[in-house]
Amino acid sequence: MVNRRSKLDKFQTSLFFIFPWFFGFLCFFLGPLLASLCLSFTNYDGLNIPDFIGLTNYSRLFTDGSLYTSLRVTLSFAIMNLSLGTIVAIALAILLNQEDIKGSSFFRTLFYIPTIIPIVASSVTWIWLFKKIHTPSFLSDENLALPALVIISLWSLGNPMLIYLAGLKNIPTYLYESADIDSASEWQKFWHITLPSLSPVILFNVVIGIIQVFQYFVPAYVMTSGGPKNATLFYSLYIYQKAFEDFEMGYASALAWVLFLIITGFTYLAFRILPKSKH
DSSP states (O other), X not given: OHHHHHHHHHHHHHHHHHXXXXXXXXXXXXXXXXXXXXXXXXXXXXXXXXXXXXXXXXXXXXXXXXXXXXXXXXXXXXXXXXHHHHHHHHHHHHHHTOTTOTTHHHHHHHHHHHHHSOHHHHHHHHHHHHHHOOSSOTTTOTTTHHHHHHHHHHXXXXXXXXXXXXXXXXXXXXHHHHHHHTTOOHHHHIIIIIHHHTHHHHHHHHHHHHHHHTTOOHHHHHHTTTOSTTTTOXXXXXXXXXXXXXXXXXXXXXXXHHHHHHHHHHHHHHHHHSOSOOX
């Protein structure tokens, strides 16, 4: 009886400590999530009572030309960002993993600093930098605006770089020693030891990258507002325009749920295509 009473007291104490998190989860995550699902079946402008219209918002997706433009822009950005970002982050991690580099801690900090700078502040800084470059005009050229945003995204690779660096530190040194005995070249060691050993880390960073690039919003909103000529109209930016500029909250909710399905699908493909681990 005493033990049962003691377990009950511990359970009540645990509920007391978990309640703030659970309350925040209900109010700020699960509640809005379910509300957006319900609103996706309505015509709602944010002011009047939602009007149920069934699957009209979802059927509208198939005839929305701007939606396809935003998908094309987002997919193009995702391909460039994920491919270049992975290569650059791994290259930086390998360079900073060299034992004979003096001040490696300083350079690690230097490369990580851009990730802690507020996104709006860094975006305004990049606008100022691009304005100083008079020719070509990157942000006002429909052919250069998207590549310019890709370059800006490569500026803040501190997080994946550190994760790759941690992965490199966990590779057993005896693998490289055995390769040296067999007279393996640096490229052979990278291709047959480093890259396979980093496969779980690459998978993790790619999945996180997929989630981030499909929600890319702030730099495009601050720097280009989707222009010029919708060249940087990202999917998340299009959702924002529909919700808070056109006040089509119901349609924006439908777009948001489609975005959830897209991210889920590409994440599933990443798990299927990329090797989860080899070591």
